[in-house]
Amino acid sequence: KNQVEQSPQSLIILEGKNCTLQCNYTVSPFSNLRWYKQDTGRGPVSLTIMTFSENTKSNGRYTATLDADTKQSSLHITASQLSDSASYICVVPDTGRRALTFGSGTRLQVQP
């Protein structure tokens, strides 16, 4: 079964610090990987989308990396802000099922 697993499940950091969230996937064939941010009580919002040929992609203070060989991705957040407190979800399309496979997310809390 195609899966997307994220770690850690939750993370608490101090404002201004950096952090890295991990995503491992087994979805095959692979076409792309997305990172979404979901604020509490809101729908997910797209941060980045990476195809198999892209190793790194940045969106402001968010930088995603992809290693298609090891089937791993990471999301690095630089100089965290209180507004970064949210769940971060890794998503990989399952082309066989014509659906997105969602990880269960990493809940990040940034404290002052």
Next chain:
Amino acid sequence: IAGITQAPTSQILAAGRRMTLRCTQDMRHNAMYWYRQDLGLGLRLIHYSNTAGTTGKGEVPDGYSVSRANTDDFPLTLASAVPSQTSVYFCASSALGTDTDTQYFGPGTRLTVL
């Protein structure tokens, strides 16, 4: 531009009752989707529609039905609600419905079935 709107925001429903969750998008996107999000699990696809007039089953379609009479609206109906359908429901849309398309999500409907 509102993007995607969902109604109601939340609802408490007695088991056995019929319920329709509404979803409207104003982006003229071809594809629309319904997901449910349960604690500790990733979002799971219930039904989808690649274009007006067509629908398809997702990962967890049992107990749910959808229709796509026009481009903008994609209602989700629970014919006879059961407690296991307690969840947060998200509607989403994408321009073309391809694997590389970005999906845009609505604010969600929190449904409790007692």
